[in-house]
Amino acid sequence: MSLPHATSGDVINMMPLGEELKQAPSTAIVRTPHFELIRSVLQKGRSVPEHKVDGELTIQCIEGRLSVQAHGRTIRLGPGELLFLAGGTPHSVEAEEDSSALLTLVRVPAQS
Numbered sequence: 001m002s003l004p005h006a007t008s009g010d011v012i013n014m015m016p017l018g019e020e021l022k023q024a025p026s027t028a029i030v031r032t033p034h035f036e037l038i039r040s041v042l043q044k045g046r047s048v049p050e051h052k053v054d055g056e057l058t059i060q061c062i063e064g065r066l067s068v069q070a071h072g073r074t075i076r077l078g079p080g081e082l083l084f085l086a087g088g089t090p091h092s093v094e095a096e097e098d099s100s101a102l103l104t105l106v107r108v109p110a111q112s
Contacts, residue, residue, distance in 0.1 A: 016063035042095035050092040055106030064099025
């Protein structure tokens with residue numbers, strides 16, 4: 001069963017998950033043809049392997065600590081910090097602590 005996405009005018013709670021962080025899944029919050037918003041949850045030591053997306057993206061750490069590998073360096077994010085990556089930038093993410101982050105992606109429509 002998939003959860004419904006938020007629609008225009010919906011208020012979305014993005015407060016830290018606190019005690020619920022251990023059991024919380026990553027969740028797609030909004031998805032349109034041009035925009036995607038995801039709450040990503042990673043437990044300590046878990047990672048997302050190197051990849052890239054066509055559109056610009058931001059990673060905003062809500063709680064915990066994340067290490068992002070991009071531009072040939074390690075970029076550490078703590079609560080309240082946000083990282084912008086240009087479209088096509090290879091990157092990977094690892095949780096230094098149990099963490100949640102808000103990912104904002106600009107979706108680039110497929111060229112026909």
